[in-house]
Amino acid sequence: MSEMATNKPATQDRRRPGTFRAALKRDLLLAFRNRRDLVNPLVFFLMVATLFPLGVSPEPTFLAELAPGLVWVAALLATLLSMDSLFRADYEDGTLEQALLSPQPLILVVLARVTAHWVMTGLPLTLMAPLLGLMLFLPSEGMPGLMLSLLLGTPTLSLIGAIGAALTVGLRKGGMLISLLVLPLYIPVLIFGSGAVQAAVTGLPLAGYLALLGAMLALGLVLAPLAIAAALRISVSG
Amino acid sequence: MAEALLKVEKLFCERDDRILFDGLSFEVHAGEVLQIxxxxGxxxxxxxxxxxxxxxxxxxDIAWRGEPLDEAMQDFRASLLYFGHQPGVKATLTPEENLxxxxxxxxxxxVDGIADALSRVGxxxxxxxxxxxxxxxxHRRVSLARLYLSRAPLWILDEPFTAIDKKGVAEKEQLILxxxxxxxxxxxTTHHELTLAGLRRINLDDRAGTS
Structure with missing residues (x-):
């Protein structure tokens, strides 16, 4: 017994990276088994690019001018669309309670969940973006800016959105409230993200925009898990 | 007498303007089974x-091993097995993945005990x-398999016998003993008639204040 007690800190430290890995593995597996839900945001993303020229104007010069903002807005809304379900299933089947009661740090579990969410939505959106760019006649000089800004921006969108999802998980209809809570925080990401694409199109240096997006991501990575964990405890406590 | 594992003092809880319990105090000692x-409602x-x-x-106030619960949270969580209203089982995962x-x-x-725990719950x-x-x-048995795995001293079980057959209930009663x-x-908590020796009961019906 005393041997066990002295060994405990060492085993815990050895296992701690395991928590994140195990949670990430589980979340990716869950996402994979429910993969039909994952297609929704991607279809939405594609639909915007398909319908917009039909609804407004198929004029290439006009579309090329709108493309940076349009792709970014579509990516942002597609992310937002997928946010509501982030913790809902876990809340309803009681696995969220179990995670909250675990002696392991909740922020690791939460970070794994957001990472899995990004891998299943943000990353595919980023990879699909050039296709949308092409459909909207975005000049080819703009492509690297589009990809890089989405690569840095979508994880921030997932992190911020998860705060809103955690705050509203206890409410039966939280979808609308998430949008209200989260959209103001999405705006800076949108401005600098589409700004980066504009700059890339006109041949201006990208570094400033990307640095700002990177800074937002770094800040989000450090602070958002704390906020998400605290919000989940409040939601479940209610 | 040894220190209580869990000590509850003057607990008051109100929900939707209805007092659920007021001035509820009790202790849970090692070796005890307490039925609420x-x-x-x-x-x-x-x-x-x-x-x-x-x-x-x-x-x-709630105290865990003599310390306020808020301060002893880490130790408390490591010592707790909670079986909630929802079993905490992911429907898309297999029993083994869940555990x-x-x-x-x-x-x-x-981790090596998981297969054994699953066979024990049938x-x-x-x-x-x-x-x-x-x-x-x-489905609920998957969650109950945790009882065979856990080394936590304190079990909090909310209706653990719902949807479990008679034989299963007898096994779980023995496990609890x-x-x-x-x-x-x-x-x-349970609506089953428990026949455990040394069972202590707390009834919440008469704990509510004047409503």
């Missing part, structure tokens, strides 16, 4: 959620079947 009784689940640290919607995840959350659990051969293909009782005999403590 009451009608539907009397606040049994609420009390268990408060005791487990999930809900903070209360007034009063593996639980083991990742609780580092003191021996799920041998179902390890690789997604839980949504299991019956309601089997064994746990208490080993020096563990159990707080549970």
């Amino acid at each position: 009784e009451g009608q539907n 009397s606040g049994k689940t609420t009390l268990l959620r408060i005791l487990s640290g999930l809900s903070r919607n209360f007034e009063g 593996n995840w639980y083991a990742a959350l609780h580092p003191d659990i021996d 799920l041998a051969g179902y390890e690789d079947v997604p839980c949504h293909n299991l019956s309601a009782g089997q 064994n746990h208490a005999a080993r020096g563990g403590a159990v707080v549970l």
Whole structure:
């Protein structure tokens, strides 16, 4: 017994990276088994690019001018669309309670969940973006800016959105409230993200925009898990 | 007498302008089985959620091994097995994957014991079947398998016998007795008639203030 007690800190430290890995593995597996839900945001993303020229104007010069903002807005809304379900299933089947009661740090579990969410939505959106760019006649000089800004921006969108999802998980209809809570925080990401694409199109240096997006991501990575964990405890406590 | 594992003093909880309990005080010692009784809606689940640290919607003091619960949270969580209203089982995962995840959350659990725990709850051969293909009782058995795995001294069980067959209930009763005999403590709610020796009961029906 005393041997066990002295060994405990060492085993815990050895296992701690395991928590994140195990949670990430589980979340990716869950996402994979429910993969039909994952297609929704991607279809939405594609639909915007398909319908917009039909609804407004198929004029290439006009579309090329709108493309940076349009792709970014579509990516942002597609992310937002997928946010509501982030913790809902876990809340309803009681696995969220179990995670909250675990002696392991909740922020690791939460970070794994957001990472899995990004891998299943943000990353595919980023990879699909050039296709949308092409459909909207975005000049080819703009492509690297589009990809890089989405690569840095979508994880921030997932992190911020998860705060809103955690705050509203206890409410039966939280979808609308998430949008209200989260959209103001999405705006800076949108401005600098589409700004980066504009700059890339006109041949201006990208570094400033990307640095700002990177800074937002770094800040989000450090602070958002704390906020998400605290919000989940409040939601479940209610 | 040894120090109480869990000590509750003057607990007050109100929900939707209705007082569920007021001035509720009790202790849970090692080796004890405590049954919370009451009608539907009397606040049994609420009390268990408060005791487990999930809900903070209360007034009063809860101490874990003599320390206020808020300060002893880390130790408390490592010593707690909570079986909630929802079994905490992912329908799209297999029983084995579910328990593996639980083991990742609780580092003191021996992962090699998972297959054995599943066969003890009668799920041998179902390890690789997604839980949504299991019956309601089997679904809850996946969660009950944690009782065989956990080394936590305090068990808080909310209706653990719902949808479990007679034989299963008898086994779980024995398991609860064994746990208490080993020096563990159990707080549970159930509508089954428990025939455990040394069972202590708290009834919530008469605890409500004048409503």
